[in-house]
Amino acid sequence: MNAIEARGITKVYGAKTVIHHVNLEVKSNEIYGFLGRNGAGKSTFINIITGIVHPTTGTFQLLNEPNLENVKHRIGVLPDYSSFYDSMTAVDHLKYYSSIIGYKMSKERCEQVLKKVGLSEHANKKVGKFSFGMKKKLGIAQAIVHDPELIFLDEPTSGIDVESSLEIHKLIKDLHNEGKTIFMTSHNLHEVEKICTRIAIMKDGRIFSEGTLEELKSKHMSALHVQIKHSFVSDPSWMESMLHEISKEIKTSERITSFVVDSEEKIPSIVRALTEQNIDIYRIHVHEPSLEEIFLSE
Structure with a gap:
Protein backbone atom coordinates (compact mmCIF):
# COMPACT_ATOMS: atom_id res chain seq x y z
CA MET A 1 0.00 0.00 0.00
CA ASN A 2 1.13 3.54 -0.71
CA ALA A 3 1.11 5.86 2.28
CA ILE A 4 1.29 8.92 0.01
CA GLU A 5 0.16 9.35 -3.60
CA ALA A 6 0.42 12.73 -5.32
CA ARG A 7 -0.61 13.35 -8.92
CA GLY A 8 0.19 16.51 -10.84
CA ILE A 9 0.56 18.75 -7.78
CA THR A 10 1.10 22.36 -8.86
CA LYS A 11 1.10 25.50 -6.74
CA VAL A 12 1.08 29.00 -8.21
CA TYR A 13 1.41 32.24 -6.26
CA GLY A 14 0.63 35.14 -8.57
CA ALA A 15 3.06 34.89 -11.49
CA LYS A 16 5.37 32.44 -9.70
CA THR A 17 4.95 28.66 -9.94
CA VAL A 18 6.40 27.16 -6.77
CA ILE A 19 5.50 23.48 -7.41
CA HIS A 20 5.51 22.16 -10.98
CA HIS A 21 3.28 19.13 -11.65
CA VAL A 22 4.83 16.84 -9.03
CA ASN A 23 4.01 13.13 -9.04
CA LEU A 24 5.15 11.16 -6.01
CA GLU A 25 4.51 7.83 -4.30
CA VAL A 26 5.69 6.80 -0.85
CA LYS A 27 5.16 3.18 0.18
CA SER A 28 4.01 2.21 3.64
CA ASN A 29 6.78 1.75 6.22
CA GLU A 30 9.37 3.77 4.33
CA ILE A 31 11.66 6.45 5.68
CA TYR A 32 11.41 8.80 2.73
CA GLY A 33 13.95 11.61 2.49
CA PHE A 34 12.79 14.75 0.67
CA LEU A 35 15.75 16.96 -0.26
CA GLY A 36 16.25 20.29 -1.93
CA ARG A 37 17.99 23.62 -1.54
CA ASN A 38 16.28 26.50 0.24
CA GLY A 39 13.39 27.68 -1.91
CA ALA A 40 13.14 24.40 -3.83
CA GLY A 41 9.52 23.93 -2.73
CA LYS A 42 9.89 21.22 -0.08
CA SER A 43 7.93 22.91 2.71
CA THR A 44 5.25 24.10 0.29
CA PHE A 45 4.77 20.53 -0.92
CA ILE A 46 4.48 19.24 2.67
CA ASN A 47 2.04 22.03 3.49
CA ILE A 48 -0.10 20.96 0.53
CA ILE A 49 -0.31 17.26 1.37
CA THR A 50 -0.93 17.98 5.06
CA GLY A 51 -3.80 20.34 4.28
CA ILE A 52 -2.22 23.66 5.29
CA VAL A 53 -2.13 24.95 1.70
CA HIS A 54 -4.43 24.07 -1.19
CA PRO A 55 -2.81 23.06 -4.49
CA THR A 56 -3.59 25.10 -7.59
CA THR A 57 -4.01 21.86 -9.54
CA GLY A 58 -3.46 18.18 -8.85
CA THR A 59 -4.72 15.60 -6.38
CA PHE A 60 -3.28 13.54 -3.54
CA GLN A 61 -4.30 10.94 -1.01
CA LEU A 62 -2.82 9.75 2.25
CA LEU A 63 -3.15 6.16 3.49
CA ASN A 64 -5.51 5.37 0.57
CA GLU A 65 -7.90 8.11 1.69
CA PRO A 66 -8.56 10.99 -0.77
CA ASN A 67 -10.45 13.05 1.84
CA LEU A 68 -7.85 14.55 4.15
CA GLU A 69 -10.42 15.25 6.88
CA ASN A 70 -11.01 11.50 7.21
CA VAL A 71 -7.34 10.74 7.74
CA LYS A 72 -5.97 13.63 9.82
CA HIS A 73 -6.17 11.60 13.02
CA ARG A 74 -3.86 9.02 11.40
CA ILE A 75 -1.05 11.43 10.57
CA GLY A 76 1.40 13.46 12.65
CA VAL A 77 3.27 16.59 11.58
CA LEU A 78 6.41 18.33 12.84
CA PRO A 79 6.69 21.68 11.03
CA ASP A 80 10.11 23.25 10.57
CA TYR A 81 9.30 25.84 13.21
CA SER A 82 7.03 24.79 16.08
CA SER A 83 5.41 27.36 18.37
CA PHE A 84 4.81 26.69 22.06
CA TYR A 85 3.34 28.44 25.08
CA ASP A 86 6.10 29.41 27.51
CA SER A 87 3.88 29.08 30.58
CA MET A 88 2.74 25.52 29.82
CA THR A 89 4.64 22.36 30.74
CA ALA A 90 5.60 19.65 28.24
CA VAL A 91 2.82 17.38 29.52
CA ASP A 92 0.29 20.21 29.28
CA HIS A 93 1.30 20.82 25.66
CA LEU A 94 0.74 17.20 24.69
CA LYS A 95 -2.63 17.05 26.45
CA TYR A 96 -3.71 20.33 24.87
CA TYR A 97 -2.53 19.35 21.38
CA SER A 98 -4.26 15.98 21.66
CA SER A 99 -7.54 17.61 22.66
CA ILE A 100 -7.40 19.82 19.54
CA ILE A 101 -7.29 16.77 17.27
CA GLY A 102 -9.99 14.97 19.26
CA TYR A 103 -8.02 12.81 21.67
CA LYS A 104 -8.02 12.80 25.44
CA MET A 105 -4.53 11.74 26.49
CA SER A 106 -3.74 10.59 30.02
CA LYS A 107 -0.79 12.05 31.86
CA GLU A 108 0.77 8.57 31.77
CA ARG A 109 0.58 8.43 27.96
CA CYS A 110 2.08 11.90 27.66
CA GLU A 111 4.94 10.96 29.98
CA GLN A 112 5.49 7.77 28.00
CA VAL A 113 5.89 9.75 24.76
CA LEU A 114 8.15 12.32 26.41
CA LYS A 115 10.38 9.48 27.61
CA LYS A 116 10.49 8.20 24.03
CA VAL A 117 11.89 11.52 22.78
CA GLY A 118 14.27 11.96 25.73
CA LEU A 119 12.30 14.54 27.71
CA SER A 120 11.07 12.45 30.63
CA GLU A 121 13.09 14.50 33.15
CA HIS A 122 11.48 17.69 31.85
CA ALA A 123 7.87 16.53 31.65
CA ASN A 124 6.63 19.07 34.19
CA LYS A 125 9.00 21.90 33.32
CA LYS A 126 7.57 25.03 31.66
CA VAL A 127 8.52 25.14 27.99
CA GLY A 128 9.75 28.73 28.31
CA LYS A 129 12.82 27.23 30.01
CA PHE A 130 13.44 24.71 27.22
CA SER A 131 16.47 24.92 24.91
CA PHE A 132 15.97 24.92 21.13
CA GLY A 133 16.83 21.22 20.97
CA MET A 134 14.35 20.37 23.72
CA LYS A 135 11.62 22.25 21.86
CA LYS A 136 12.47 20.26 18.72
CA LYS A 137 12.01 17.03 20.68
CA LEU A 138 8.72 18.32 22.10
CA GLY A 139 7.57 19.05 18.55
CA ILE A 140 8.27 15.44 17.62
CA ALA A 141 6.41 14.28 20.73
CA GLN A 142 3.38 16.32 19.62
CA ALA A 143 3.58 14.68 16.19
CA ILE A 144 3.56 11.13 17.58
CA VAL A 145 1.54 11.36 20.82
CA HIS A 146 -1.62 10.00 19.16
CA ASP A 147 0.29 7.06 17.61
CA PRO A 148 -0.13 8.06 13.91
CA GLU A 149 0.60 5.75 10.99
CA LEU A 150 2.17 8.44 8.81
CA ILE A 151 4.57 11.04 10.23
CA PHE A 152 5.85 14.19 8.50
CA LEU A 153 9.08 15.59 9.92
CA ASP A 154 10.26 18.90 8.45
CA GLU A 155 13.94 19.35 9.40
CA PRO A 156 13.77 17.21 12.58
CA THR A 157 17.42 17.83 13.55
CA SER A 158 18.05 21.38 12.32
CA GLY A 159 19.80 23.62 14.84
CA ILE A 160 20.42 20.98 17.51
CA ASP A 161 23.57 19.39 18.93
CA VAL A 162 25.11 16.16 17.69
CA GLU A 163 23.99 14.06 20.68
CA SER A 164 20.36 15.18 20.29
CA SER A 165 20.56 14.50 16.54
CA LEU A 166 21.70 10.93 17.17
CA GLU A 167 18.85 10.45 19.65
CA ILE A 168 16.36 11.63 17.04
CA HIS A 169 17.91 9.33 14.41
CA LYS A 170 17.37 6.41 16.79
CA LEU A 171 13.78 7.54 17.45
CA ILE A 172 13.05 7.68 13.71
CA LYS A 173 14.46 4.18 13.26
CA ASP A 174 12.41 2.92 16.23
CA LEU A 175 9.23 4.42 14.73
CA HIS A 176 10.09 2.77 11.41
CA ASN A 177 10.55 -0.58 13.18
CA GLU A 178 7.08 -0.11 14.69
CA GLY A 179 5.67 0.04 11.15
CA LYS A 180 5.33 3.81 10.84
CA THR A 181 5.89 5.65 7.56
CA ILE A 182 8.22 8.64 7.89
CA PHE A 183 8.36 11.49 5.35
CA MET A 184 11.18 13.84 6.28
CA THR A 185 13.06 16.82 4.90
CA SER A 186 16.60 17.59 5.98
CA HIS A 187 19.60 19.72 5.09
CA ASN A 188 21.80 17.11 6.77
CA LEU A 189 22.65 14.89 3.81
CA HIS A 190 24.66 12.50 5.97
CA GLU A 191 21.63 11.67 8.13
CA VAL A 192 19.44 11.13 5.05
CA GLU A 193 22.11 8.86 3.57
CA LYS A 194 22.25 6.94 6.84
CA ILE A 195 18.58 6.42 7.72
CA CYS A 196 16.33 6.94 4.67
CA THR A 197 15.13 3.97 2.62
CA ARG A 198 14.30 6.12 -0.43
CA ILE A 199 15.16 9.67 -1.43
CA ALA A 200 13.79 12.39 -3.72
CA ILE A 201 15.69 15.53 -4.73
CA MET A 202 13.60 18.60 -5.57
CA LYS A 203 14.87 21.58 -7.53
CA ASP A 204 12.87 24.61 -8.60
CA GLY A 205 9.61 22.92 -7.66
CA ARG A 206 10.30 19.74 -9.64
CA ILE A 207 11.58 16.31 -8.61
CA PHE A 208 14.78 15.68 -10.55
CA SER A 209 15.93 12.38 -9.00
CA GLU A 210 14.18 9.73 -6.95
CA GLY A 211 15.04 6.24 -5.73
CA THR A 212 17.08 4.33 -3.19
CA LEU A 213 20.57 5.60 -2.42
CA GLU A 214 22.04 2.80 -4.55
CA GLU A 215 19.76 3.73 -7.45
CA LEU A 216 20.77 7.37 -7.22
CA LYS A 217 24.44 6.42 -7.11
CA SER A 218 24.06 4.14 -10.11
CA LYS A 219 22.39 6.90 -12.09
CA HIS A 220 25.26 9.29 -11.39
CA MET A 221 28.17 6.87 -11.80
Missing part, protein backbone atom coordinates in the same frame (compact mmCIF):
# COMPACT_ATOMS: atom_id res chain seq x y z
CA SER A 222 29.11 7.80 -15.38
CA ALA A 223 32.77 7.97 -14.32
CA LEU A 224 34.21 5.56 -11.78
CA HIS A 225 37.57 6.43 -10.25
CA VAL A 226 39.44 3.20 -9.50
CA GLN A 227 42.67 2.71 -7.60
CA ILE A 228 44.41 -0.67 -7.38
CA LYS A 229 47.20 -1.46 -4.95
CA HIS A 230 49.21 -4.41 -6.25
CA SER A 231 52.51 -6.23 -5.93
CA PHE A 232 55.69 -4.71 -7.30
CA VAL A 233 55.80 -4.12 -11.07
CA SER A 234 59.21 -3.17 -12.41
CA ASP A 235 57.91 -1.83 -15.72
CA PRO A 236 54.34 -0.51 -15.40
CA SER A 237 54.31 0.93 -18.94
CA TRP A 238 52.68 -2.21 -20.34
CA MET A 239 49.80 -1.72 -17.89
CA GLU A 240 49.26 1.79 -19.19
CA SER A 241 49.14 0.42 -22.71
CA MET A 242 46.60 -2.25 -21.72
CA LEU A 243 44.42 0.19 -19.77
CA HIS A 244 44.46 2.80 -22.53
CA GLU A 245 41.93 0.77 -24.56
CA ILE A 246 39.20 0.68 -21.89
CA SER A 247 39.90 3.55 -19.47
CA LYS A 248 41.22 7.09 -19.17
CA GLU A 249 43.11 9.33 -16.73
CA ILE A 250 45.59 6.48 -16.23
CA LYS A 251 48.35 6.77 -13.65
CA THR A 252 50.73 3.87 -13.10
CA SER A 253 53.53 3.24 -10.65
CA GLU A 254 55.38 0.25 -9.30
CA ARG A 255 52.72 -0.56 -6.69
CA ILE A 256 49.63 1.59 -7.37
CA THR A 257 47.60 2.02 -10.54
CA SER A 258 44.64 4.36 -10.92
CA PHE A 259 42.26 5.02 -13.81
CA VAL A 260 38.73 6.09 -14.71
CA VAL A 261 36.16 3.82 -16.40
CA ASP A 262 32.60 4.52 -17.50
CA SER A 263 31.21 1.21 -16.25
CA GLU A 264 31.96 -1.07 -13.31
CA GLU A 265 31.66 -4.06 -15.68
CA LYS A 266 35.13 -3.17 -17.02
CA ILE A 267 36.86 -3.60 -13.66
CA PRO A 268 36.87 -7.46 -13.54
CA SER A 269 38.58 -7.72 -16.95
CA ILE A 270 41.33 -5.38 -15.74
CA VAL A 271 41.81 -7.45 -12.58
CA ARG A 272 41.99 -10.64 -14.65
CA ALA A 273 44.63 -9.10 -16.92
CA LEU A 274 46.78 -8.26 -13.91
CA THR A 275 46.44 -11.66 -12.25
CA GLU A 276 47.29 -13.40 -15.53
CA GLN A 277 50.63 -11.60 -15.32
CA ASN A 278 51.11 -12.97 -11.79
CA ILE A 279 50.49 -9.57 -10.22
CA ASP A 280 48.90 -9.86 -6.78
CA ILE A 281 45.96 -7.56 -6.02
CA TYR A 282 46.05 -6.22 -2.45
CA ARG A 283 43.29 -3.66 -2.54
CA ILE A 284 40.77 -2.13 -4.97
CA HIS A 285 39.11 1.18 -4.15
CA VAL A 286 36.23 2.45 -6.28
CA HIS A 287 35.04 5.95 -5.49
CA GLU A 288 31.23 6.12 -5.52
CA PRO A 289 29.41 9.46 -5.49
CA SER A 290 28.14 10.50 -2.09
CA LEU A 291 24.65 11.84 -1.61
CA GLU A 292 26.24 15.27 -1.26
CA GLU A 293 27.86 14.96 -4.70
CA ILE A 294 24.60 13.73 -6.22
CA PHE A 295 22.70 16.58 -4.56
CA LEU A 296 25.14 19.23 -5.78
CA SER A 297 25.09 17.84 -9.32
CA GLU A 298 21.34 18.35 -9.66
Whole structure:
Protein backbone atom coordinates (compact mmCIF):
# COMPACT_ATOMS: atom_id res chain seq x y z
CA MET A 1 0.00 0.00 0.00
CA ASN A 2 1.13 3.54 -0.71
CA ALA A 3 1.11 5.86 2.28
CA ILE A 4 1.29 8.92 0.01
CA GLU A 5 0.16 9.35 -3.60
CA ALA A 6 0.42 12.73 -5.32
CA ARG A 7 -0.61 13.35 -8.92
CA GLY A 8 0.19 16.51 -10.84
CA ILE A 9 0.56 18.75 -7.78
CA THR A 10 1.10 22.36 -8.86
CA LYS A 11 1.10 25.50 -6.74
CA VAL A 12 1.08 29.00 -8.21
CA TYR A 13 1.41 32.24 -6.26
CA GLY A 14 0.63 35.14 -8.57
CA ALA A 15 3.06 34.89 -11.49
CA LYS A 16 5.37 32.44 -9.70
CA THR A 17 4.95 28.66 -9.94
CA VAL A 18 6.40 27.16 -6.77
CA ILE A 19 5.50 23.48 -7.41
CA HIS A 20 5.51 22.16 -10.98
CA HIS A 21 3.28 19.13 -11.65
CA VAL A 22 4.83 16.84 -9.03
CA ASN A 23 4.01 13.13 -9.04
CA LEU A 24 5.15 11.16 -6.01
CA GLU A 25 4.51 7.83 -4.30
CA VAL A 26 5.69 6.80 -0.85
CA LYS A 27 5.16 3.18 0.18
CA SER A 28 4.01 2.21 3.64
CA ASN A 29 6.78 1.75 6.22
CA GLU A 30 9.37 3.77 4.33
CA ILE A 31 11.66 6.45 5.68
CA TYR A 32 11.41 8.80 2.73
CA GLY A 33 13.95 11.61 2.49
CA PHE A 34 12.79 14.75 0.67
CA LEU A 35 15.75 16.96 -0.26
CA GLY A 36 16.25 20.29 -1.93
CA ARG A 37 17.99 23.62 -1.54
CA ASN A 38 16.28 26.50 0.24
CA GLY A 39 13.39 27.68 -1.91
CA ALA A 40 13.14 24.40 -3.83
CA GLY A 41 9.52 23.93 -2.73
CA LYS A 42 9.89 21.22 -0.08
CA SER A 43 7.93 22.91 2.71
CA THR A 44 5.25 24.10 0.29
CA PHE A 45 4.77 20.53 -0.92
CA ILE A 46 4.48 19.24 2.67
CA ASN A 47 2.04 22.03 3.49
CA ILE A 48 -0.10 20.96 0.53
CA ILE A 49 -0.31 17.26 1.37
CA THR A 50 -0.93 17.98 5.06
CA GLY A 51 -3.80 20.34 4.28
CA ILE A 52 -2.22 23.66 5.29
CA VAL A 53 -2.13 24.95 1.70
CA HIS A 54 -4.43 24.07 -1.19
CA PRO A 55 -2.81 23.06 -4.49
CA THR A 56 -3.59 25.10 -7.59
CA THR A 57 -4.01 21.86 -9.54
CA GLY A 58 -3.46 18.18 -8.85
CA THR A 59 -4.72 15.60 -6.38
CA PHE A 60 -3.28 13.54 -3.54
CA GLN A 61 -4.30 10.94 -1.01
CA LEU A 62 -2.82 9.75 2.25
CA LEU A 63 -3.15 6.16 3.49
CA ASN A 64 -5.51 5.37 0.57
CA GLU A 65 -7.90 8.11 1.69
CA PRO A 66 -8.56 10.99 -0.77
CA ASN A 67 -10.45 13.05 1.84
CA LEU A 68 -7.85 14.55 4.15
CA GLU A 69 -10.42 15.25 6.88
CA ASN A 70 -11.01 11.50 7.21
CA VAL A 71 -7.34 10.74 7.74
CA LYS A 72 -5.97 13.63 9.82
CA HIS A 73 -6.17 11.60 13.02
CA ARG A 74 -3.86 9.02 11.40
CA ILE A 75 -1.05 11.43 10.57
CA GLY A 76 1.40 13.46 12.65
CA VAL A 77 3.27 16.59 11.58
CA LEU A 78 6.41 18.33 12.84
CA PRO A 79 6.69 21.68 11.03
CA ASP A 80 10.11 23.25 10.57
CA TYR A 81 9.30 25.84 13.21
CA SER A 82 7.03 24.79 16.08
CA SER A 83 5.41 27.36 18.37
CA PHE A 84 4.81 26.69 22.06
CA TYR A 85 3.34 28.44 25.08
CA ASP A 86 6.10 29.41 27.51
CA SER A 87 3.88 29.08 30.58
CA MET A 88 2.74 25.52 29.82
CA THR A 89 4.64 22.36 30.74
CA ALA A 90 5.60 19.65 28.24
CA VAL A 91 2.82 17.38 29.52
CA ASP A 92 0.29 20.21 29.28
CA HIS A 93 1.30 20.82 25.66
CA LEU A 94 0.74 17.20 24.69
CA LYS A 95 -2.63 17.05 26.45
CA TYR A 96 -3.71 20.33 24.87
CA TYR A 97 -2.53 19.35 21.38
CA SER A 98 -4.26 15.98 21.66
CA SER A 99 -7.54 17.61 22.66
CA ILE A 100 -7.40 19.82 19.54
CA ILE A 101 -7.29 16.77 17.27
CA GLY A 102 -9.99 14.97 19.26
CA TYR A 103 -8.02 12.81 21.67
CA LYS A 104 -8.02 12.80 25.44
CA MET A 105 -4.53 11.74 26.49
CA SER A 106 -3.74 10.59 30.02
CA LYS A 107 -0.79 12.05 31.86
CA GLU A 108 0.77 8.57 31.77
CA ARG A 109 0.58 8.43 27.96
CA CYS A 110 2.08 11.90 27.66
CA GLU A 111 4.94 10.96 29.98
CA GLN A 112 5.49 7.77 28.00
CA VAL A 113 5.89 9.75 24.76
CA LEU A 114 8.15 12.32 26.41
CA LYS A 115 10.38 9.48 27.61
CA LYS A 116 10.49 8.20 24.03
CA VAL A 117 11.89 11.52 22.78
CA GLY A 118 14.27 11.96 25.73
CA LEU A 119 12.30 14.54 27.71
CA SER A 120 11.07 12.45 30.63
CA GLU A 121 13.09 14.50 33.15
CA HIS A 122 11.48 17.69 31.85
CA ALA A 123 7.87 16.53 31.65
CA ASN A 124 6.63 19.07 34.19
CA LYS A 125 9.00 21.90 33.32
CA LYS A 126 7.57 25.03 31.66
CA VAL A 127 8.52 25.14 27.99
CA GLY A 128 9.75 28.73 28.31
CA LYS A 129 12.82 27.23 30.01
CA PHE A 130 13.44 24.71 27.22
CA SER A 131 16.47 24.92 24.91
CA PHE A 132 15.97 24.92 21.13
CA GLY A 133 16.83 21.22 20.97
CA MET A 134 14.35 20.37 23.72
CA LYS A 135 11.62 22.25 21.86
CA LYS A 136 12.47 20.26 18.72
CA LYS A 137 12.01 17.03 20.68
CA LEU A 138 8.72 18.32 22.10
CA GLY A 139 7.57 19.05 18.55
CA ILE A 140 8.27 15.44 17.62
CA ALA A 141 6.41 14.28 20.73
CA GLN A 142 3.38 16.32 19.62
CA ALA A 143 3.58 14.68 16.19
CA ILE A 144 3.56 11.13 17.58
CA VAL A 145 1.54 11.36 20.82
CA HIS A 146 -1.62 10.00 19.16
CA ASP A 147 0.29 7.06 17.61
CA PRO A 148 -0.13 8.06 13.91
CA GLU A 149 0.60 5.75 10.99
CA LEU A 150 2.17 8.44 8.81
CA ILE A 151 4.57 11.04 10.23
CA PHE A 152 5.85 14.19 8.50
CA LEU A 153 9.08 15.59 9.92
CA ASP A 154 10.26 18.90 8.45
CA GLU A 155 13.94 19.35 9.40
CA PRO A 156 13.77 17.21 12.58
CA THR A 157 17.42 17.83 13.55
CA SER A 158 18.05 21.38 12.32
CA GLY A 159 19.80 23.62 14.84
CA ILE A 160 20.42 20.98 17.51
CA ASP A 161 23.57 19.39 18.93
CA VAL A 162 25.11 16.16 17.69
CA GLU A 163 23.99 14.06 20.68
CA SER A 164 20.36 15.18 20.29
CA SER A 165 20.56 14.50 16.54
CA LEU A 166 21.70 10.93 17.17
CA GLU A 167 18.85 10.45 19.65
CA ILE A 168 16.36 11.63 17.04
CA HIS A 169 17.91 9.33 14.41
CA LYS A 170 17.37 6.41 16.79
CA LEU A 171 13.78 7.54 17.45
CA ILE A 172 13.05 7.68 13.71
CA LYS A 173 14.46 4.18 13.26
CA ASP A 174 12.41 2.92 16.23
CA LEU A 175 9.23 4.42 14.73
CA HIS A 176 10.09 2.77 11.41
CA ASN A 177 10.55 -0.58 13.18
CA GLU A 178 7.08 -0.11 14.69
CA GLY A 179 5.67 0.04 11.15
CA LYS A 180 5.33 3.81 10.84
CA THR A 181 5.89 5.65 7.56
CA ILE A 182 8.22 8.64 7.89
CA PHE A 183 8.36 11.49 5.35
CA MET A 184 11.18 13.84 6.28
CA THR A 185 13.06 16.82 4.90
CA SER A 186 16.60 17.59 5.98
CA HIS A 187 19.60 19.72 5.09
CA ASN A 188 21.80 17.11 6.77
CA LEU A 189 22.65 14.89 3.81
CA HIS A 190 24.66 12.50 5.97
CA GLU A 191 21.63 11.67 8.13
CA VAL A 192 19.44 11.13 5.05
CA GLU A 193 22.11 8.86 3.57
CA LYS A 194 22.25 6.94 6.84
CA ILE A 195 18.58 6.42 7.72
CA CYS A 196 16.33 6.94 4.67
CA THR A 197 15.13 3.97 2.62
CA ARG A 198 14.30 6.12 -0.43
CA ILE A 199 15.16 9.67 -1.43
CA ALA A 200 13.79 12.39 -3.72
CA ILE A 201 15.69 15.53 -4.73
CA MET A 202 13.60 18.60 -5.57
CA LYS A 203 14.87 21.58 -7.53
CA ASP A 204 12.87 24.61 -8.60
CA GLY A 205 9.61 22.92 -7.66
CA ARG A 206 10.30 19.74 -9.64
CA ILE A 207 11.58 16.31 -8.61
CA PHE A 208 14.78 15.68 -10.55
CA SER A 209 15.93 12.38 -9.00
CA GLU A 210 14.18 9.73 -6.95
CA GLY A 211 15.04 6.24 -5.73
CA THR A 212 17.08 4.33 -3.19
CA LEU A 213 20.57 5.60 -2.42
CA GLU A 214 22.04 2.80 -4.55
CA GLU A 215 19.76 3.73 -7.45
CA LEU A 216 20.77 7.37 -7.22
CA LYS A 217 24.44 6.42 -7.11
CA SER A 218 24.06 4.14 -10.11
CA LYS A 219 22.39 6.90 -12.09
CA HIS A 220 25.26 9.29 -11.39
CA MET A 221 28.17 6.87 -11.80
CA SER A 222 29.11 7.80 -15.38
CA ALA A 223 32.77 7.97 -14.32
CA LEU A 224 34.21 5.56 -11.78
CA HIS A 225 37.57 6.43 -10.25
CA VAL A 226 39.44 3.20 -9.50
CA GLN A 227 42.67 2.71 -7.60
CA ILE A 228 44.41 -0.67 -7.38
CA LYS A 229 47.20 -1.46 -4.95
CA HIS A 230 49.21 -4.41 -6.25
CA SER A 231 52.51 -6.23 -5.93
CA PHE A 232 55.69 -4.71 -7.30
CA VAL A 233 55.80 -4.12 -11.07
CA SER A 234 59.21 -3.17 -12.41
CA ASP A 235 57.91 -1.83 -15.72
CA PRO A 236 54.34 -0.51 -15.40
CA SER A 237 54.31 0.93 -18.94
CA TRP A 238 52.68 -2.21 -20.34
CA MET A 239 49.80 -1.72 -17.89
CA GLU A 240 49.26 1.79 -19.19
CA SER A 241 49.14 0.42 -22.71
CA MET A 242 46.60 -2.25 -21.72
CA LEU A 243 44.42 0.19 -19.77
CA HIS A 244 44.46 2.80 -22.53
CA GLU A 245 41.93 0.77 -24.56
CA ILE A 246 39.20 0.68 -21.89
CA SER A 247 39.90 3.55 -19.47
CA LYS A 248 41.22 7.09 -19.17
CA GLU A 249 43.11 9.33 -16.73
CA ILE A 250 45.59 6.48 -16.23
CA LYS A 251 48.35 6.77 -13.65
CA THR A 252 50.73 3.87 -13.10
CA SER A 253 53.53 3.24 -10.65
CA GLU A 254 55.38 0.25 -9.30
CA ARG A 255 52.72 -0.56 -6.69
CA ILE A 256 49.63 1.59 -7.37
CA THR A 257 47.60 2.02 -10.54
CA SER A 258 44.64 4.36 -10.92
CA PHE A 259 42.26 5.02 -13.81
CA VAL A 260 38.73 6.09 -14.71
CA VAL A 261 36.16 3.82 -16.40
CA ASP A 262 32.60 4.52 -17.50
CA SER A 263 31.21 1.21 -16.25
CA GLU A 264 31.96 -1.07 -13.31
CA GLU A 265 31.66 -4.06 -15.68
CA LYS A 266 35.13 -3.17 -17.02
CA ILE A 267 36.86 -3.60 -13.66
CA PRO A 268 36.87 -7.46 -13.54
CA SER A 269 38.58 -7.72 -16.95
CA ILE A 270 41.33 -5.38 -15.74
CA VAL A 271 41.81 -7.45 -12.58
CA ARG A 272 41.99 -10.64 -14.65
CA ALA A 273 44.63 -9.10 -16.92
CA LEU A 274 46.78 -8.26 -13.91
CA THR A 275 46.44 -11.66 -12.25
CA GLU A 276 47.29 -13.40 -15.53
CA GLN A 277 50.63 -11.60 -15.32
CA ASN A 278 51.11 -12.97 -11.79
CA ILE A 279 50.49 -9.57 -10.22
CA ASP A 280 48.90 -9.86 -6.78
CA ILE A 281 45.96 -7.56 -6.02
CA TYR A 282 46.05 -6.22 -2.45
CA ARG A 283 43.29 -3.66 -2.54
CA ILE A 284 40.77 -2.13 -4.97
CA HIS A 285 39.11 1.18 -4.15
CA VAL A 286 36.23 2.45 -6.28
CA HIS A 287 35.04 5.95 -5.49
CA GLU A 288 31.23 6.12 -5.52
CA PRO A 289 29.41 9.46 -5.49
CA SER A 290 28.14 10.50 -2.09
CA LEU A 291 24.65 11.84 -1.61
CA GLU A 292 26.24 15.27 -1.26
CA GLU A 293 27.86 14.96 -4.70
CA ILE A 294 24.60 13.73 -6.22
CA PHE A 295 22.70 16.58 -4.56
CA LEU A 296 25.14 19.23 -5.78
CA SER A 297 25.09 17.84 -9.32
CA GLU A 298 21.34 18.35 -9.66
